[in-house]
Amino acid sequence: MTSQDHLKSIGKSKKPFVIYKSSKGFDLYTNFSKKIILTNKNTKNFINNITKNKSKKKNTDLFIGFFGYEILNNLIGVKIKRQMGINFPKGIFYKPEKKIKLSNNLSYKPLKSIKLNKNFKINLNQASYSNIFKKFKKKIKSGETYQIKICTKYRNASEIDVLDFFCRLTKSNMAPEAFMIKDKNYSIISCSPENLITKRRHIITTKPIAGTLKKSKKLNKTKALEFFKRNIKETKEHNMIVDMERSDLSRICISGSVKILKKKTVEEYKDLYHYVSLIGGKLKKKVSSLDIIRAMMPGGSVIGCPKISTLNLLNTQEKEGRNIYTGSFGYIKFNGDMRFNIIIRSILNYKNCSEISVASGVVIDSNVKHEFNENYIKAKALMDLYR
Amino acid sequence: MIYIIDHKDSFTHNVVHQFEKFDNVCCDNFNRINESKLNKAQVIVFSPGPGSPRDYPSSSRIYKKFKGKKKIIGICLGFQQILYCENGKIVQQNKIYHGYQSKVKVVSTNTLFKKNQKFTVGRYHSLKLQEPFVAKNFEITMRCDISNTAMAIENNKEKIYGFQFHPESFLTENGNLLIKKILSA
Numbered sequence: 203m204t205s206q207d208h209l210k211s212i213g214k215s216k217k218p219f220v221i222y223k224s225s226k227g228f229d230l231y232t233n234f235s236k237k238i239i240l241t242n243k244n245t246k247n248f249i250n251n252i253t254k255n256k257s258k259k260k261n262t263d264l265f266i267g268f269f270g271y272e273i274l275n276n277l278i279g280v281k282i283k284r285q286m287g288i289n290f291p292k293g294i295f296y297k298p299e300k301k302i303k304l305s306n307n308l309s310y311k312p313l314k315s316i317k318l319n320k321n322f323k324i325n326l327n328q329a330s331y332s333n334i335f336k337k338f339k340k341k342i343k344s345g346e347t348y349q350i351k352i353c354t355k356y357r358n359a360s361e362i363d364v365l366d367f368f369c370r371l372t373k374s375n376m377a378p379e380a381f382m383i384k385d386k387n388y389s390i391i392s393c394s395p396e397n398l399i400t401k402r403r404h405i406i407t408t409k410p411i412a413g414t415l416k417k418s419k420k421l422n423k424t425k426a427l428e429f430f431k432r433n434i435k436e437t438k439e440h441n442m443i444v445d446m447e448r449s450d451l452s453r454i455c456i457s458g459s460v461k462i463l464k465k466k467t468v469e470e471y472k473d474l475y476h477y478v479s480l481i482g483g484k485l486k487k488k489v490s491s492l493d494i495i496r497a498m499m500p501g502g503s504v505i506g507c508p509k510i511s512t513l514n515l516l517n518t519q520e521k522e523g524r525n526i527y528t529g530s531f532g533y534i535k536f537n538g539d540m541r542f543n544i545i546i547r548s549i550l551n552y553k554n555c556s557e558i559s560v561a562s563g564v565v566i567d568s569n570v571k572h573e574f575n576e577n578y579i580k581a582k583a584l585m586d587l588y589r
Numbered sequence: 590m591i592y593i594i595d596h597k598d599s600f601t602h603n604v605v606h607q608f609e610k611f612d613n614v615c616c617d618n619f620n621r622i623n624e625s626k627l628n629k630a631q632v633i634v635f636s637p638g639p640g641s642p643r644d645y646p647s648s649s650r651i652y653k654k655f656k657g658k659k660k661i662i663g664i665c666l667g668f669q670q671i672l673y674c675e676n677g678k679i680v681q682q683n684k685i686y687h688g689y690q691s692k693v694k695v696v697s698t699n700t701l702f703k704k705n706q707k708f709t710v711g712r713y714h715s716l717k718l719q720e721p722f723v724a725k726n727f728e729i730t731m732r733c734d735i736s737n738t739a740m741a742i743e744n745n746k747e748k749i750y751g752f753q754f755h756p757e758s759f760l761t762e763n764g765n766l767l768i769k770k771i772l773s774a
Contacts, residue, residue: 345666345715346639348687438688441711445600445688445758452602457609462759508599511639566685 205304213310213365218385220266220296221368222533223378227305231266231298237385240269240293242276248295249492255536266533267295268383268390268545271524274500277492280513287523290388290552306376308369318588319360322558322581325522326354328574334519335570342566347515349442350506351561352573353524356581360588361554364389367587375583376472379543381531390526392548393583395476398501398530399542401494404485406455407463408447410503412440412563413477426475427468435567436477440466444479446502446509453497455483473583491534501544504528504561526550527559549584558584592630594619594648596638596666600713603757604636604664610765611772619648627651632660632772635667637755641716642666642673649674660748662771665714668751672742675727678719684736686712690760692734693741700730700743701770707734708767711760714753745774 203211208230212219219232238248257263273292275282326334331354338350368382368391377393397409413436415426430436444462451460464480485494505528506512527550532542550557560580562573591608593616595601601616608614615626619638627633633655635648642649645666652661652674663671669679689712695702708731718739722729727749731741740753750771756764 342687343681343685343715345641345681348639348713348715441688441690441758441760442713445603445711445713445755445760448759449598449600449602452606457606460606465759502599508597508639510597510599565687 205307206309208302208304209308209310209365209369213313218296218383220298221304221382222266222531223380224303227303228308230302230304231262231296231300232302233299234296235299236297238265238267238295239291240273240295242273242292245269245273245277245293246492249495249534250490252534253491253536253538257536261301262298263536264533265295265297267293268526268529268531269293269495269499270526270529271500274529275513275517277496277499278510280510280517282517282523285523286521287525288552288555288557290525290550293529294385306372308372310365310369312363312366316361316363318362319358320585320588322356322358322585324354324356331574332570335564335568335573337519338515338564339566341515342564347512348507349439349563349565350512350515351504351563353516353520353527353559353561354577355522356558356560356585357555358588359555362389362551362556362588364391364551367391367549370587371584374472374586377547381543388550388552390531390548390550392531392545394531394543394546394548395471396501396503396544396546397541398544399494399498399532399540401485401538401540403539405482406451406485406494407480407482408451408498409478409480410443410447410501411476411478412436412443412503415475415477417473417475421475423468423470423475426470430466430468430477435565439563439565440477440479442507443503444481446507447479447481450497450502451481451483454485454489454493456486459484491538491540494540499530499542500528501530504544504546506563524559525557528561547580547584549587590615590626590630591632591634592617592627593634593636594622594651595636596645596648598636598638598666600755600757601636601638604634607757607765607768608634611769619645622647622651630659632662635661635663635670637665637667637713640666642670642679645670656749657747661750663751664757665753665755668742668753669716669718671749671751672718672722675724677722677724679716680719681715682717682738685715687715688713688760693731693754694734695730696732697728697730699728699745701745701774702730709760709762710740710754710756711758712754713758717753748774750774
């Protein structure tokens with residue numbers, strides 16, 4: 203069967219499934235034999251028990267799914283006050299029994315045409331955004347945080363065909379950490395570009411992105427690099443993330459083994475250039491999957507720095523739960539290998555309501571209008587799918 | 590053994606790995622101090638961290654208790670913590686340095702480093718030492734080449750050292766050398 207046939211058949215079947223970008227194309231996971239809904243209570247056990255499973259030497263010897271933002275805070279002992287929310291599960295993992303390789307060219311014809319609602323409502327208008335922004339700038343001046351990301355949400359009510367959305371999204375934006383989940387009562391599609399953890403045996407890497415530039419005819423990769431290097435604000439933000447990720451890795455890696463493998467390079471995507479570094483290390487012998495997750499998550503580049511005090515500031519300011527946003531999606535294999543991204547540039551569709559969350563960083567020289575618009579531009583790429 | 594007191598920073602484990610190049614290191618959170626390890630350590634390091642020295646009274650107590658008895662090293666907030674305990678005023682700067690690479694210059698002759706030598710260093714600080722600052726046996730040994738802000742202190746009599754910048758940052762060149770010198774002093 204071709205990729206198109208597989209997509210057609212899974213689209214028809216109504217079975218839950220997951221698609222995750224692989225190096226050469228996409229992987230489709232389905233026929234789930236277990237579904238684990240995470241709570242603050244069961245998460246640690248769930249993670250610890252994965253590697254206790256007996257390997258059947260199959261390519262489905264893994265659990266795939268996501269950790270929401272709240273559960274990642276809970277795992278590192280950061281408290282979140284009661285927030286408004288949609289009561290969406292804090293995390294869900296699946297045990298697939300079938301894995302199908304798909305090509306990069308995903309196309310799918312929707313079974314029925316749905317009239318989409320194009321109108322989105324924002325949860326934070328520019329005035330209230332500006333208020334939070336000012337508060338955080340004060341906190342930066344007093345040294346409580348060096349960089350912090352304010353989250354805004356765009357919402358609308360509409361039924362969507364997620365497979366159709368995902369295929370169209372991969373056409374407009376082929377992201378290295380793209381994924382989608384379709385289950386009975388919810389779905390997620392994401393064109394995340396950011397890998398947080400790649401762990402094979404005792405080697406671990408993380409690939410933070412800080413700095414994004416929209417492509418234009420005048421730009422090429424070399425010019426994009428010059429832009430990032432000249433731009434002091436982007437450079438400072440990036441530096442901070444590199445040192446923070448080095449420190450997170452140093453918690454779990456052998457002393458002296460943490461290295462910057464690619465320092466401030468430009469990666470080219472369909473519409474964007476990203477300013478990227480790659481940092482890696484050799485894991486200490488007795489480090490567990492839980493240790494790795496607690497050291498690395500939530501991913502620093504989408505939170506701010508230093509992580510703990512910045513999380514505390516965010517959690518007192520943000521009135522609504524972040525749900526999946528800035529959580530992590532990926533898998534843990536029975537042998538302990540894992541791959542996780544950072545959930546950004548995503549749509550959560552739950553009970554026929556879509557939620558798009560975006561954030562941009564406040565550093566000392568950020569401009570409130572610019573950051574507010576930046577958020578809108580990030581959300582627009584996803585809102586454009588609703589037509 | 591070197592005992593590092595972590596002020597919940599996102600750079601502390603870079604500091605840990607850097608000091609581990611030279612000796613065994615033990616690192617605990619500032620509110621979870623292991624007294625017996627602290628007592629056994631030959632060197633105490635105050636880590637970087639958010640906020641200001643007055644937010645960490647327990648670290649101030651440890652400084653005062655072990656001053657002159659053990660070698661004490663402070664980095665960024667830790668540097669400010671030492672100055673604060675020596676009655677220095679820690680104030681907000683007009684220009685804030687987060688993720689900033691700049692040049693610092695050795696300004697004293699009475700130091701472990703050569704006068705007028707320059708270092709390229711990484712900086713993450715909102716606050717700085719307000720001057721004039723005078724404390725017995727303390728000397729400001731490095732300053733920012735442009736703004737003149739105090740960037741390092743030495744008290745070679747009681748073996749107390751501090752850097753306002755981050756020797757462990759990838760933005761700092763020769764960071765290991767700086768640490769090696771003060772550890773062998």
